[in-house]
Amino acid sequence: MDIDVEREAPCLVACPVHTDTRLMVEHILEGRYEDALDLLLEANPFTSVCGRICHHPCEESCRRVKVDAPLGLRQLKRFVVEATTDYRLRRRTPIERTRREKVAVVGAGPAGLTAAHDLVRAGFGVTVFEAGPEPGGMLGTTIPRYRLPYEVLREDIDDILALGVELRTECAVGRDISLEELRREFSATLIATGLSESRTLGVPGIDSHGVLLALPLLRAILAGGGAPLGERAVVIGGGNVAIDVARCARRLGAAEVTMACLEAREEMPAWEWETEEALEEGIELAPSWGPKAVLSAEGRVTGVELKQCVRVFDEEGKFNPAFDEAETTTLAADSVVLAIGQAADLTCLKGSSVKAGPGGRLEYDAETMGTSERGVFACGEVSTGPGAAVEAVADGHRAARAIAHFLDTGEVLKQPPREELPAIGELPEETVELIKARPRVEVARAPGETRVEDFSEIERGFTEAEARAEAQRCMACTTGAFVDEERCVGCLTCVRICPFGVATVTKTAAMPEEKCQACGLCAAVCPAAAIALKRYGTERIEEDLKRLLSEADASSSSVLIVSFCCLFETTSRKFLDENREEVAETGVARVLVPCVGRLSVPDILAPFEHGADGVCIIACAEGECLYPTAEERLGARVEQARRVLEEIGLHGDRIALWRTQESAEVSWTAFWEMSRRHLALIKAEEQKEAQ
Amino acid sequence: MIVAERKPLDEIKRFIEGFERVLVVGCGGCATVCLAGGEAEVKIVGSALRIAARKEGRRQEVLEDCVTRQCEPEFVEQILVRVKEEGVTALLSLACGVGVNFLAERLGDIPVFPGLNTKFFGATAEPGVWVEMCAGCGNCMLHLTGGICPVARCSKSLLNGPCGGSTDGKCEISPDVDCGWALIVERMKRLGTLDQLAEITPARDWSSSPHGGPRRVVREDLRELAAEAEENSAAAS
DSSP states (O other): OOTTSOOBOHHHHHSTTOOOHHHHHHHHHTTOHHHHHHHHHHHOTTHHHHHHHOOOHHHHHOGGGGTSOOOOHHHHHHHHHHHTHHHHHHHOOOOOOOOSOEEEEEOOSHHHHHHHHHHHHTTOEEEEEOSSSSSOTHHHHTSOTTTSOHHHHHHHHHHHHHTTOEEEOSOOBTTTBOHHHHHHHSSEEEEOOOOOEEOOOOOTTTTSBTEEEHHHHHHHHHTTOOOOOOSEEEEEOOSHHHHHHHHHHHHTTOSEEEEEESSOGGGOOSOHHHHHHHHHTTOEEEETEEEEEEEEETTEEEEEEEEEEEEEEOTTSOEEEEEEEEEEEEEEOSEEEEOSOEEOOOGGGTTSOOOBOGGGSBOOOTTTOBOSSTTEEEOSHHHHOSOOHHHHHHHHHHHHHHHHHHHHHSSOOOOOSSOOOOBOOOOOHHHHTTSOOOOOOOOOOOOHHHHTTSOSOSOOOOOHHHHHHHHTTOOOTTOSEEEOTTTOOOOOHHHHHOTTSOOEESSSEEOOTTTOOOOOHHHHHOTTOOEEESTTOTTHHHHHHHHHOOHHHHHSSSOOEEEEEEGGGOSSSTTTOOOHHHHHHHSEEEEEESOGGGOOHHHHHHHHHTTOSEEEEEEOSTTOOSSTTHHHHHHHHHHHHHHHHHHTTSOGGGEEEEEOOSOHHHHHHHHHHHHHHHHHHHHHHHHHHHO | OEEEEEOOHHHHHHHTTTOSEEEEEEESSHHHHTTSSSHHHHHHHHHHHHHHHHHHTOOOEEEEEEESOTTOHHHHHHHHHHHHHHTOOEEEEOSOHHHHHHHHTTOTTOOEEEOEEEEEEEEEEETTEEEEEEOOOSSOOGGGTTTOOHHHHSTTOOSSOOOTTOBTTEETTEEEEEOHHHHHHHHHHHHTOGGGGGSOOOOOOGGGSGGGOSOOOOOHHHHHHHHHHHHHHHHHO
C-alpha cells in the first residue's frame, strides 16, 4: 500500500460527484448546517433533489454496514436543505460575466443545468433551451410527486437560474430553432436532452386500446391528468420507471396492479427499497415473465399473455432473454403499460450535421464528451444511456470542464468517464466487534394503503434531533489519529490504551486509518504529544478558549466557568453556537468536544490559565459513550488534573465532572448552575484561607 | 530506561520563585517513556505554574520546550540559544538528573532546577508500573545469578543471599517487595544451575560503582574520528 496517497472516506469515493458526506456529517454535528449546505451545493447543485431521490451509493459503501446499518446520508442531506431554507435564499447571488464566449445548452434536465451552473460560475454566458414549459427534465415531468415534489426540484433550479443562467422554455431545438443556428450564435453547444421516450414492443395486440407507454403516461399524470387505468393494470418492466408507473396506477385508483418483468425477483433492476415500497402499496410482482401477446376484445385490452423467462443475460453478460414458450400464464387487465426502456428524442439534430450513434443515442466520445462536430458536446443520458440523477449531475460537471477547456484553449480535454479516488480500507472484523452498535434512525412512512390515496410525499424529513442522532453514528472515516514520527518515542502508551486495538509500535507508533475510530484516547495520554487528530484537532480547544474568553470576563468578580461538553449529547443547536458576549452574560463558556473522553490533562487545565474559576466537564449519559473505556480514562485524567490544582494550592473540585441526563437541553443548564454555586463557595473559602 | 517521577508542584514552585522568565524543558528520552518529563508533562507543569502565578498575582512568565534527549550536546544547543535570545532567567528541567547536570554545565549564570526525582534504572512491569532492575554498579555479575541482579534487587545488595529476612519470597522491608535472592534461586532452579550458588562469591571491588568516584566510558575509535574532523575543519577555515 502506498502510504503517501491520501485516502478518502468510502462515501465520498462512491458518490459520482464526490460529495464529502463525511464532512457534511461533521458540520451537522457541530451545528454548522449552513456550512454543510455550502459543501453540498458546491459538489451538487441538485442537492434538494438528491436529498429526496438519490440512489445513495454513499450509503451502500458506508463502512458502518458491517457493524449495524449504513448511515442515513440521503436523509441527512435532506435535513441540511430543510434546516437552511432562509440561508439558501440569502446566499443566492448572480455571477458576474467575465467571458465573451456564450454556451448553448439543449435540455434543462440535471445534466444540462449542472453544466450551465458550472459554466456561468466560470464566467461564461449560458442559455439553456428547453422544449417543455418548465425546466427540470425528467425530474420534473416523470418522477412522481410523492417521491419528489416539484417545489423541491424548483429549489435547486432557482438557485441555478439566480446565478444568471438564461432559460428559454418552450423552445425545442430542431423545431423552433435549429442546432446550426445555435452553433453560429454560440461558441459551444451542449446537448443534454436525456432519454425522454419510452420503447415499445413488437408483440401481437400491442396496438390495442389501453396499451400505454410509461413516460408519456407519467408526463400526463404529473401534468395533472392521466387516463384512468381501470381496475386492473399490468405494468411490463422491472426497473424504476416501471415501479413509478405501478405506484401511480394504484394512486389513480387501480385496485390490482401487477408488474411483470423478465428478471427474477433478485435480479430486478429497480432499487430494492423502491420495490419494497411498491409491495407495501399492494403491488403484485410477476418476476421471470415476458410478454407473449396483449389480449383484447373489440380492440380493447382484456389482459396480457406471458411466457416464462428462463434467462435474461447470456453467458457474455449481454441482455439476451430466453423463454420457455410452453410455460405461459395470463393476467387479466384493463390497461397495460410498457416500461421496458427509454430512448432518446433526437429531434434537436434535425437539419444538423451532428450524427446519431448506436442505440438511438448520440455519436459521442466518452473521454472528450465531443460529438461528431467540433464545438458540440453531449452529456447525460442522451450520451451515457440510462442513469441516476446524481450521475447526470456528475456528467454535467464533466461537460462544463470539457467546454471551459475547449473555450480556453481550442483543444479537447480528455477526462476519464469516472474519476476513481482511493478509499480507505475495509473495516477489519476484529475492529467491527469492538464498535458499539447503534440502530439507524429510520423515519416511519405512512402505511401503504393510506399512501395510495393521493400523490402527497410519502416520506418526511428528519427532525433536528433525529438528524443529530443519526449523524452521531458516523464512524468519521479518515479523521482519526496520526503520529508525528519525529516526536514519537515508541513508549507504547497508545498501544496499551487504545480500546479498538488499533495502535501498534515498531520503531514509532502507527494507527492504521481503516481501523481508527477517532476517539482520541491515545492523543490524550501520549507523553510525547506526538499524536494528533484530524477531526476536532488537538489545537481546537486552545482556539475555542481564546475565542470565547477575554481578560475582561476573567477579571470580573462573578464566577467564570469553562464547560467541556460532549457534542454527541446535543439534540439541537441550542448550545452549539456561542460568542463572547454570551459568555460574559452567562459566565459559562461552552466548548463542545466530540467525546470529552479525549480531553487531556493540559486541556482540562488550560481554562484556568485563561482566567476561568472552574471547569465543568459534561460527559455523555450513563452507558452512552461510543468508545469503550473512555469514561474510566476520563475519570482518571480528571483526578490527575485535580491533584495538579491541589499541588498549587487550589481546590481540586474546581473541576467538576457531570454526566448528561436525558439530553443536553434537559440537563446541562442545571449542571452549570450547580457548578456556579459550588465555585462561588470555593472562591469564598480560598479567599478566607488566603487572609 | 532511567525511571523518574515528577516532583510535587509546590516544591517546584518554590525553586522558581522570583524568576521572571522560566523555561520548562522536557526530555524526549527515558523521561518521556516513563511519563514523567515528556512534551505532555511539560505542558502540565507549565500550565500549573502559570495558573499558580496568576492566582498569586505574581509576574512570572513560564515558557515550554522539549528536546530529543537532554544528555546530548547537539540536542541541548537549541535550549542554550533560546535562553540567550529570549532572556530566560531560570530553567526547570524535566529530564533525569543527567539532563539537569548537563544543562547546568552549559548555562553560565542561569540556574537550572530539577523538576523530577530520578529514581532508578528499570523496566515497565505493567502499564503505569516501573520497577528497578539495575543499579549501574559497573561490574555486571548477572551471569552468576540467572540474569537477576542481586545488587539492584536485593535490598541489602547481598552477593551471597538470601538473608534471614526472606519470607515466602518477600523481603522483610515490605510485603510488596520480592526478595531478590528468592527470585534468583527460583530462576536458577528452572535453569538447572542451582548448584552454582554453592560457590561463594568473594567480596567484590566496588570501585567500579559510584563509590569509586564519577565514572566515564571512552570509545577511542569515535574520539579519534571526532578529533580528526575538528582538525580538518580548523585547517579548512
